[in-house]
Amino acid sequence: MDRAPASVCLLRLSALGDVTHVVPLVRTLRAHWPHVRLAWVIGKGEHRLLAGLEGVEFIEYDKHSGLAGMRALRRELRDRRLHQGRFDALLQMQVAARANLLSAFVPARRRIGYDRARARDGHGLFINERIPARPGIHVLDAIGSFCEPLGLRQTTVAWDLPVPEAAREWARAQWPDDGTPTLLVSPCSSHVLRNWRAERYAAVAAHAAARSWRVVLCGGRSELERATADRILAAMPGPALDLVGKDTLKQLPALLERGQLLMTPDSGPMHIANAMGTAVLGLHAASNPARSGPYSDRRYCVDRYDDAARKYLGKPAGELRWGRKIEHEGVMDLITVADAVAAFERYLTDHR
Numbered sequence: 001m002d003r004a005p006a007s008v009c010l011l012r013l014s015a016l017g018d019v020t021h022v023v024p025l026v027r028t029l030r031a032h033w034p035h036v037r038l039a040w041v042i043g044k045g046e047h048r049l050l051a052g053l054e055g056v057e058f059i060e061y062d063k064h065s066g067l068a069g070m071r072a073l074r075r076e077l078r079d080r081r082l083h084q085g086r087f088d089a090l091l092q093m094q095v096a097a098r099a100n101l102l103s104a105f106v107p108a109r110r111r112i113g114y115d116r117a118r119a120r121d122g123h124g125l126f127i128n129e130r131i132p133a134r135p136g137i138h139v140l141d142a143i144g145s146f147c148e149p150l151g152l153r154q155t156t157v158a159w160d161l162p163v164p165e166a167a168r169e170w171a172r173a174q175w176p177d178d179g180t181p182t183l184l185v186s187p188c189s190s191h192v193l194r195n196w197r198a199e200r201y202a203a204v205a206a207h208a209a210a211r212s213w214r215v216v217l218c219g220g221r222s223e224l225e226r227a228t229a230d231r232i233l234a235a236m237p238g239p240a241l242d243l244v245g246k247d248t249l250k251q252l253p254a255l256l257e258r259g260q261l262l263m264t265p266d267s268g269p270m271h272i273a274n275a276m277g278t279a280v281l282g283l284h285a286a287s288n289p290a291r292s293g294p295y296s297d298r299r300y301c302v303d304r305y306d307d308a309a310r311k312y313l314g315k316p317a318g319e320l321r322w323g324r325k326i327e328h329e330g331v332m333d334l335i336t337v338a339d340a341v342a343a344f345e346r347y348l349t350d351h352r
Helices: 016-032 044-050 063-078 097-103 139-150 165-172 198-210 223-235 251-258 268-275 305-313 337-350
Strands: 007-011 037-042 056-060 087-092 108-113 182-185 214-217 261-265 279-284
Touching (some): 016 139, 016 268, 087 097, 108 139, 182 251
Parallel strands (some): 007 037, 182 214, 182 261
């Protein structure tokens, strides 16, 4: 662009990991255009995580509100006194059908969306520009490229998530700063077929405890997370600190920040931990870690994605469409306890 836009609207409703990927884009836009008016249409839980992100006006959309909620969003945007009643640009960063339809209620002159390879559910009908087509890149880099049609490049990836001091105080109160390294275990993804067996988590946690590590379980308030944590605790020969369901979305980043290593499947906590500078022992078989693993460092991930492609789809991962999920029953059983223990030991070797 020849000049900075006066206003830009971001549309990314969910999920926790994906909105974490958007934060570096926000940092890029504000670094180049400190006076740009940024609005972000976002889901309720995701807003709770990112509330306080400076320089952003958040607009919550409840996905259960349907067309009535979409019309309410349009009315709210009309009340914001935008130049000529519309944003200079909409960055439509979610291709699901609901998000595509919702984007039609956002008034914008330029409507920037995904390249054709990533688009689906009629995405192309709701945009008039596309980001560059770059196959084989991480989700965060794809989101970062939304600034390119505006004339910018995301050359620096920075998060600096908004974590209140009260949240850090809560996290510091959960265990003492006694020099004991801490393995955090967040065992559940919202995609149940990405989840590993509880007894395998317990075996790796027991190995860490035998190496004089503290083990802390964390997770949300769902019945699945509570039941999974209970099975892990029952299978462990020794104790672990159980914080499942006890933190808020504001406290979660502070909690993850205190650990040395997080063991988790492809999940929101994986990406939040990465953003907070905590190493991740990621468990990947259903998804490709090169596309959706921890962005900064995948040295401690277990990667059985190619094995899953060969077993369930009959072809190597390199022949799959980029981003293809292999969420088949039993796919995570391809990851063994020995795989995860080896990843844990790699971390120990690198941090002696």
